[in-house]
Amino acid sequence: MTTEAKSSSRERLLEAAATLTYRDGVGIGVDALCKAAGVSKRSMYQLFESKGELLAASLEERAAAYVTTLLPARDDDRPPRERILHVFRQMESQAGEPDFQGCRYLVVQIELKDQGHPASRVAHRVKENLAAFFRAEAERGGASDPGLLARQLMLIFDGASARAGIRADTATGLIAPTVTVLLDAAGMH
């Protein structure tokens, strides 16, 4: 394979792994992934050690876009309270998409049931970064207990995402009032 062909096979595999795992679950077979990517199994195993490594790489590759979509821009100088609400507005908008099945970094950990799996580790790290953002904003905003507020916000984030993902509820009219109550209770400005 040329370097260019390799790179393109790699990208197609990452895309197939991200899309099909999200749609069908982590049980999706290597054959289905290779077929969707138009890549032979032999080529796949030249590029990735295992399906698990491919899945981990696909989650890793999307992490930057995930963060960019959710978090306020670096030069966004609104108060911490507004910056936190921004994340939840973005999430609410994602949760309204017809193919939304919950935050992929939560879902993959629930499905894998193995915190040591390479994909679980990536997913855990991505969500820890979100928790760290909440904690930093909580500190800047003068929350009475920034650690607790960050944990509460992650709870809301994952709960709302899971429930919207299974169509048990929508995020609309639910996330904003809930987050506001928690921010108020923490004395956030």
Next chain:
Amino acid sequence: MTTEAKSSSRERLLEAAATLTYRDGVGIGVDALCKAAGVSKRSMYQLFESKGELLAASLEERAAAYVTTLLPARDDDRPPRERILHVFRQMESQAGEPDFQGCRYLVVQIELKDQGHPASRVAHRVKENLAAFFRAEAERGGASDPGLLARQLMLIFDGASARAGIRADTATGLIAPTVTVLLDAAGMH
């Protein structure tokens, strides 16, 4: 098969489906389920139309115990606020078990990704009953918006359960203060 043998095969299959699906996910094979139950595939298909029907029946069978464990007793005459907190104390205790992987009625819906699946329908109904309990207590306790409070409590329930299940957080020191803030904000007595 005698009626007794049938009943016992059925029970062993229900137990295996509940235990193995929770431990390993909905992708668990029929062979593994039958092996764990000590039942032939032929017998399994005499008792259940499909693996999906077996899974649905196993969730249905545990629903009564699930409700009994979580909800206060019928003759529990504490105020609505205390009755709601009771549910979360029970959940917190479950979430502390070493084999806890999240509420099984949430997890199965996330994994199946199909709200029309017989097992998703059972799971959805069981959680709707919990939401109805919250709503009734919210009304009795004079919540300003009982519908919103019930949705918020389900959000906390599923979020805390999911995060404890993937070991992203523990329920301890998190659920009680969060639920209390929401009950206070709703003016619950």
